[in-house]
Amino acid sequence: MQDRLMVALDVDCRDKALLMRDAVGESVGWLKVGLRLFVAEGPALVRDLKLTHKLFLDLKFHDIPNTVAQAIESAGGLGVDMVNVHAGGGEEMLAAAAGAAKAFPGMKLIAVTVLTSDPMPKEEAREVALQRAKMALDAGLDGVVCSVHEAAEIKALCGQNFITVTPGIRWGGQDAQDQKRVADPASAIANGSDYLVVGRPILHAPDPAQAAREAVAMMESAA
Numbered sequence: 001m002q003d004r005l006m007v008a009l010d011v012d013c014r015d016k017a018l019l020m021r022d023a024v025g026e027s028v029g030w031l032k033v034g035l036r037l038f039v040a041e042g043p044a045l046v047r048d049l050k051l052t053h054k055l056f057l058d059l060k061f062h063d064i065p066n067t068v069a070q071a072i073e074s075a076g077g078l079g080v081d082m083v084n085v086h087a088g089g090g091e092e093m094l095a096a097a098a099g100a101a102k103a104f105p106g107m108k109l110i111a112v113t114v115l116t117s118d119p120m121p122k123e124e125a126r127e128v129a130l131q132r133a134k135m136a137l138d139a140g141l142d143g144v145v146c147s148v149h150e151a152a153e154i155k156a157l158c159g160q161n162f163i164t165v166t167p168g169i170r171w172g173g174q175d176a177q178d179q180k181r182v183a184d185p186a187s188a189i190a191n192g193s194d195y196l197v198v199g200r201p202i203l204h205a206p207d208p209a210q211a212a213r214e215a216v217a218m219m220e221s222a223a
């Protein structure tokens with residue numbers, strides 16, 4: 001199950017990112033680089049992190065179709081294993097991104113449906129997430145970022161091979177912080193999540209590897 005756990009490296013510099021990578025080691029299969037770290041350290045760090053783990057570049061591109069297609073080409077050139085766009089960019093943007101991703105068959109392209117921090121009512125989030133997941137499928141993307149609460153229905157609608165990546169993971173009474181739609185690792189697996197994204201519960205743990213192993217144990221309990 002380690003290969004289905006992604007650690008969000010939401011730290012501000014290379015040294016902290018490498019320390020966290022070494023701390024979690026093989027207890028996780030994936031590292032996720034988001035806006036903060038990429039803006040600070042850029043492609044060189046992404047290449048280095050790729051040497052030990054699979055890499056999800058989580059920059060949520062959302063721009064005109066031509067610009068997003070170009071950004072996807074750049075991500076593909078970096079050799080990342082997964083990259084994302086925001087489905088709010090619409091059908092044409094998604095199709096342009098999917099067209100550009102075709103040149104990089106080893107890279108999965110996914111779309112954010114509704115942010116797990118979005119305060120919209122749960123039922124509304126569910127409807128929008130389903131509609132955007134279908135749009136992403138039709139545009140040729142490989143999957144979506146969604147909350148655990150929508151993952152099972154998205155699989156039912158878009159097929160079992162359509163990837164679901166779920167942030168908003170908390171367990172054992174952890175504070176949800178800014179996340180609105182949260183679930184624990186066992187529920188994520190039970191609901192059909194392919195990959196779980198965990199940031200602060202691992203980053204801020206006294207022993208990050210132990211926190212990752214705890215998450216994996218809960219994932220295994222649901223498999």
Ligand SMILES: O=c1ccn([C@@H]2O[C@H](COP(=O)(O)O)[C@@H](O)[C@H]2O)c(=O)[nH]1
Nearest residue numbers: 008034114115116167168197198199200
């Ligand atoms: O809908 C989304 C999309 C992306 N994220 C990212 O996942 C992590 C979650 O971090 P936690 O500290 O575990 O809350 C973070 O990098 C977000 O940018 C998301 O949370 N929700």
